[in-house]
Amino acid sequence: MPRAATVLRLAAFALLVSFLVAPQRFAPLFAPLTQYGAPPIYDQGNLLTLALAQLGTVCVAAAASSLVAVGLGILVTRPSGARFLPLSRTLVNIGQTFPPVAVLAVAVPLVGFGERPTLIALFAYGLLPIFENTLVGLRTVPPAVLEAASGMGMSARQRLLTVELPLAAPLILEGIRLSLVLNVGTATIGSTVAAKGLGEVIIAGLLSSNTAFILQGGLVTGLMAILLYDFLAALERRMLRHVTLD
Amino acid sequence: MSEAQPGTLAVGGAGITRIDPLGAVLVAAGAAALLFLPFVVFKSNRIVPGDPRTLVQVLPAWGALGCAALLALAAAAALWVANARARLALALLALAAVALAAAAAGDALTPPGDRVVRVAPGGAFWVVLVCLGLLGTDATTRLRPGPGLRVLMLAASLAVVGLALAHGVFDHLSIMREYAVNAVRFAREARQHLKLAFGSLAAAALVGLPLGVLCHRAPRLRPGVLTTLNVIQTIPAIALFGILMAPLGALAAAVPLADRLGIRGIGAAPAVVALFLYSLLPIVANTVAGLKRVSRAAVDAAHGMGMTSWQVLTQVELLLALPVILTGVRVVLVQNIGMVTIAALIGGGGLGAFVFQGIGQTAIDLVLLGAIPIVTLAFSAALILDALVEVLDRVKA
Amino acid sequence: MIEVENLTKRYGETTVVDRVSFTVERGSIAVIVGTSGSGKSTLLRMINRLVEPTSGRVLIDGRDTRGDPAHLLRRRIGYVIQGYGLFPHRTVAQNIATVPRLLGWDARRIEARVRELLEVFSLDPASYADALPHQLSGGQQQRVGVARALAAEPAVLLMDEPFGALDPIIRTKAQDDLRGIQQRFGTTVLLVTHDMDEAFRLGDRVAVMSAGQLLQYDRPAALLTRPAAEFVSRMTGLADRALRLLSLVTAGEAALPGPSDGPAVAPTISLREALSELLWSGADSARVVDADGTVRGRLTVATILARGRP
Numbered sequence: 023m024p025r026a027a028t029v030l031r032l033a034a035f036a037l038l039v040s041f042l043v044a045p046q047r048f049a050p051l052f053a054p055l056t057q058y059g060a061p062p063i064y065d066q067g068n069l070l071t072l073a074l075a076q077l078g079t080v081c082v083a084a085a086a087s088s089l090v091a092v093g094l095g096i097l098v099t100r101p102s103g104a105r106f107l108p109l110s111r112t113l114v115n116i117g118q119t120f121p122p123v124a125v126l127a128v129a130v131p132l133v134g135f136g137e138r139p140t141l142i143a144l145f146a147y148g149l150l151p152i153f154e155n156t157l158v159g160l161r162t163v164p165p166a167v168l169e170a171a172s173g174m175g176m177s178a179r180q181r182l183l184t185v186e187l188p189l190a191a192p193l194i195l196e197g198i199r200l201s202l203v204l205n206v207g208t209a210t211i212g213s214t215v216a217a218k219g220l221g222e223v224i225i226a227g228l229l230s231s232n233t234a235f236i237l238q239g240g241l242v243t244g245l246m247a248i249l250l251y252d253f254l255a256a257l258e259r260r261m262l263r264h265v266t267l268d
Numbered sequence: 269m270s271e272a273q274p275g276t277l278a279v280g281g282a283g284i285t286r287i288d289p290l291g292a293v294l295v296a297a298g299a300a301a302l303l304f305l306p307f308v309v310f311k312s313n314r315i316v317p318g319d320p321r322t323l324v325q326v327l328p329a330w331g332a333l334g335c336a337a338l339l340a341l342a343a344a345a346a347l348w349v350a351n352a353r354a355r356l357a358l359a360l361l362a363l364a365a366v367a368l369a370a371a372a373a374g375d376a377l378t379p380p381g382d383r384v385v386r387v388a389p390g391g392a393f394w395v396v397l398v399c400l401g402l403l404g405t406d407a408t409t410r411l412r413p414g415p416g417l418r419v420l421m422l423a424a425s426l427a428v429v430g431l432a433l434a435h436g437v438f439d440h441l442s443i444m445r446e447y448a449v450n451a452v453r454f455a456r457e458a459r460q461h462l463k464l465a466f467g468s469l470a471a472a473a474l475v476g477l478p479l480g481v482l483c484h485r486a487p488r489l490r491p492g493v494l495t496t497l498n499v500i501q502t503i504p505a506i507a508l509f510g511i512l513m514a515p516l517g518a519l520a521a522a523v524p525l526a527d528r529l530g531i532r533g534i535g536a537a538p539a540v541v542a543l544f545l546y547s548l549l550p551i552v553a554n555t556v557a558g559l560k561r562v563s564r565a566a567v568d569a570a571h572g573m574g575m576t577s578w579q580v581l582t583q584v585e586l587l588l589a590l591p592v593i594l595t596g597v598r599v600v601l602v603q604n605i606g607m608v609t610i611a612a613l614i615g616g617g618g619l620g621a622f623v624f625q626g627i628g629q630t631a632i633d634l635v636l637l638g639a640i641p642i643v644t645l646a647f648s649a650a651l652i653l654d655a656l657v658e659v660l661d662r663v664k665a
Numbered sequence: 666m667i668e669v670e671n672l673t674k675r676y677g678e679t680t681v682v683d684r685v686s687f688t689v690e691r692g693s694i695a696v697i698v699g700t701s702g703s704g705k706s707t708l709l710r711m712i713n714r715l716v717e718p719t720s721g722r723v724l725i726d727g728r729d730t731r732g733d734p735a736h737l738l739r740r741r742i743g744y745v746i747q748g749y750g751l752f753p754h755r756t757v758a759q760n761i762a763t764v765p766r767l768l769g770w771d772a773r774r775i776e777a778r779v780r781e782l783l784e785v786f787s788l789d790p791a792s793y794a795d796a797l798p799h800q801l802s803g804g805q806q807q808r809v810g811v812a813r814a815l816a817a818e819p820a821v822l823l824m825d826e827p828f829g830a831l832d833p834i835i836r837t838k839a840q841d842d843l844r845g846i847q848q849r850f851g852t853t854v855l856l857v858t859h860d861m862d863e864a865f866r867l868g869d870r871v872a873v874m875s876a877g878q879l880l881q882y883d884r885p886a887a888l889l890t891r892p893a894a895e896f897v898s899r900m901t902g903l904a905d906r907a908l909r910l911l912s913l914v915t916a917g918e919a920a921l922p923g924p925s926d927g928p929a930v931a932p933t934i935s936l937r938e939a940l941s942e943l944l945w946s947g948a949d950s951a952r953v954v955d956a957d958g959t960v961r962g963r964l965t966v967a968t969i970l971a972r973g974r975p
Contacts, residue, residue, distance in 0.1 A: 055514070105288075105289070105290070106289075106290065108406070108409035108410055108412075109290065109402070109405060109406040109409055111409075112405055112406075112409050113402075113405070115650075116647070119602055119643075119646050119647055119650045120606075120643055120646065121605065121606025121607070121609055121642060121643070121646060122606065123606060123609040123610055123620065123623065124606070124609065124623070124638075124639040124642050124643050127623045127624075127626065127627055127635045127638070127639055128632075128635060128636070128639055130627060130630075130632075130635070131630070131632040131635070164748075164750070164753075166746060166747075166748030166749065166750035167750040167751070167752060167753070168750070169715070169746055169750055170744070170746060170749065170750025170751070170752075170810075171750070171752075172715060172736075172739070173713060173715055173739055173744035173746065173750075173823075174739060174740065174744060174763055174764050174767070174813075174814075175736045175737065175738070175739035175740030175741075175742075175764060175767060176736060176767065177736045178736075180767070185752060188754050189753065189754055203502070206502075207501075207502055207503065207504040207505070208504070209504075210504035210505075210506055210507065211504075211505075211506065211610065214613070214624065214627065215627060220504075221504070221506065224504070224506050224507045224510055225506065225613070227510055228506070228509075228510050228513075228613060228614060231513070233510070233511065233513070233514040236507055236510035236511055236513075237507075237511060239504075239507055240503050240504060240507025240508065240510065240511055241503075241507075243502075243503070243504050243507060244499065244502040244503040244504070244507075247502035248499065248502055251502075
């Protein structure tokens with residue numbers, strides 16, 4: 023890994039953390055973007071709390087999507103579940119075609135405002151990358167390896183847990199990472215239905231024409247997404263090295 | 269005749285296949301919904317909470333019986349019939365029956381000439397609709413229709429529903445009541461929605477295609493361009509809309525011509541620019557990927573035949589890369605149709621206006637008035653473009 | 666000992682294996698030869714129940730294979746396939762240890778067994794135990810594949826074209842190694858191949874299959890001298906059957922007492938090779954001499970030619 027990239031990464035992370043912890047110090051930077059003496063730094067809530075809340079929502083939705091998508095992927099690649107494969111594919115595709123805003127809006131009358139409709143929207147939107155990758159991962163296990171595993175006397179469950187899933191793991195983790203990062207940005211929409219997150223900073227900015235607020239919300243989200251992507255990629259690499267040494 | 273499978277019921281010499289697990293789930297869900305959830309909800313006006321009514325309560329005896337019979341047939345098909353065509357046909361019939369039942373319920377519960385009463389489809393209606401939809405989708409997927417047939421089926425479905433709406437079949441349901449109140453605005457916002465979605469797509473294609481070709485020809489540009497576009501993708505939509513408002517506002521103030529053209533700080537302009545920026549990545553990335561996959565042999569042969577570089581590009585490379593490029597277009601179009609919804613927040617118009625108004629007033633009918641057309645648009649665009657890509661792929665092979 | 670009784674496999678209207686019966690004596694190698702589509706692989710996979718027979722049964726050391734759940738049966742049978750199927754995410758040692766782990770052996774016993782097998786297969790434990798499959802050459806992967814199959818000390822070893830992916834030079838060595846290992850561990854081996862040379866080289870008995878039927882199951886020489894069907898002689902090859910017959914006898918077996926001043930040949934080479942040596946040197950006879958110098962006898966061209974007839 024080139025050292026320049028690592029330095030950049032650490033710098034970005036340091037910048038993000040310092041901004042979230044002590045945003046007022048950055049006030050002079052944002053002041054020129056405001057008019058008529060509007061506050062340069064978002065003052066209707068704690069930025070750090072909002073960022074963490076958004077991250078939390080995304081992680082919960084990702085955990086749910088991962089469980090369902092991987093479980094479904096395993097089910098439809100078994101002989102007993104092959105029947106559900108075409109329908110699952112279609113459904114997961116539809117889930118991604120539905121604009122998350124629409125899912126959000128429809129979910130509100132059913133489950134109320136706040137975190138719950140946001141979780142539903144993020145859950146539906148995040149299924150596809152994980153499901154497709156699980157499918158490809160499980161289907162590209164070399165047939166000779168599967169045959170050898172069965173021929174050696176592994177039960178179907180042992181084969182799944184000790185051979186198929188470890189070999190499909192890189193692709194599955196890749197799908198989870200993609201889904202997570204996509205959702206970090208999408209989660210800002212949740213603020214239109216009163217979910218806690220950086221979206222409310224952006225919306226406050228929109229309502230009061232305060233570009234500083236908008237930038238704060240947008241840049242922090244963007245930075246979080248990029249850093250998360252990077253961090254998860256590194257984590258993936260370290261985890262997969264351990265799979266062989268187990 | 270093949271040997272009987274375990275779990276088979278043999279009746280009179282013909283084997284009935286065992287219970288279909290998917291059918292079992294759908295029938296259980298549908299039956300539970302019909303028993304425990306209201307079919308329609310009656311509200312004496314828009315604001316009061318509703319009064320639940322079941323299917324039997326709202327329809328005349330023969331109507332309820334007919335609907336129930338078709339539902340029972342569909343349930344039987346879901347459980348025991350293996351033939352995909354039969355399942356699809358029965359699912360469609362039952363769907364029609366349920367939709368008509370809801371419409372009839374609206375007619376029955378609305379006193380003649382009354383415009384205040386609201387009859388909304390209830391939980392049972394939606395659950396049964398989804399179950400029948402899943403049954404039909406599963407059957408259709410198993411039939412594996414070709415691209416042309418899929419587009420035909422979409423057109424037919426839209427035509428049937430459109431005709432029913434135009435004839436006022438559903439006019440007494442709450443959603444159509446809202447439509448009646450907002451008809452002119454609906455038409456305007458729908459047009460605006462399409463303009464924004466397709467407009468930003470067109471702009472992105474105009475810039476993205478040449479940019480993609482450039483990146484393909486000059487690989488050194490690729491990491492820089494793609495990284496920048498990737499970073500843009502991570503900025504949430506409402507933020508980007510908002511960030512663009514200031515510079516566009518400044519532009520409108522400084523250059524009066526721009527203001528007259530409609531480029532202002534609020535409204536559609538920031539949305540279009542933002543959507544344009546978001547659309548670049550899929551188009552550029554897919555153009556590069558598509559061009560990479562074009563066989564060197566074909567390109568060499570074309571050069572060898574005496575074609576100029578421009579001719580090779582337009583008549584060979586881009587054509588061969590077209591399926592992949594169109595896949596990018598599909599991603600962009602579906603994405604944009606969804607994101608234009610958010611443009612309503614900054615005054616850009618579009619069907620999102622109804623969605624957010626509905627959220628603000630807690631009026632699900634307004635939300636649905638906006639959301640259903642948006643979802644239908646997105647779904648149709650995806651289906652049509654996917655079919656196009658499939659046809660092109662086949663032609664290539 | 667493997668006893669196959671009337672084993673049949675049908676898929677719908679097609680019969681892929683048709684009432685095949687034969688017995689593989691304990692501690693011997695039986696080879697099933699046939700062209701593709703003859704049903705030989707399906708037959709093999711019915712023995713460890715990767716394919717369930719339509720009818721018929723298999724007894725291993727007197728025990729019906731249907732007595733246990735399939736996956737438990739397979740832990741007592743070694744299985745090597747073309748392509749080997751080594752687990753890419755596990756080291757060589759972990760691959761070999763797979764079935765012992767499934768059987769619950771204790772860690773020390775597993776480690777000792779892995780070490781023993783690596784040494785038997787000439788893979789230095791220090792360098793190869795922790796290597797990953799993709800780091801090995803084709804020949805090394807093949808050896809690990811066989812080692813893995815033998816790890817749990819099975820009485821029976823099933824092999825499906827195990828040498829198919831090796832290049833010819835390594836293949837011969839691998840076949841010889843298999844003989845050596847089989848003798849060392851006393852395993853009963855059933856091997857499937859389409860290569861007649863391989864069958865003749867390895868098989869104590871050879872089964873010829875065509876279109877699902879077992880045409881002949883006999884010692885290799887008998888396939889040449891008393892073919893049961895025209896297909897059998899076509900498979901073994903009519904053109905050089907005499908030379909094939911010669912390849913089945915060693916110089917040591919055919920040597921007659923008497924002196925010779927011709928070239929020295931080892932008693933382990935086949936008469937076919939001895940004949941080739943005599944032709945090349947132009948001598949009338951060869952001396953059959955052990956590695957340590959003991960003279961076993963002599964071979965004349967006439968002696969050799971006499972052996973090339975049924």
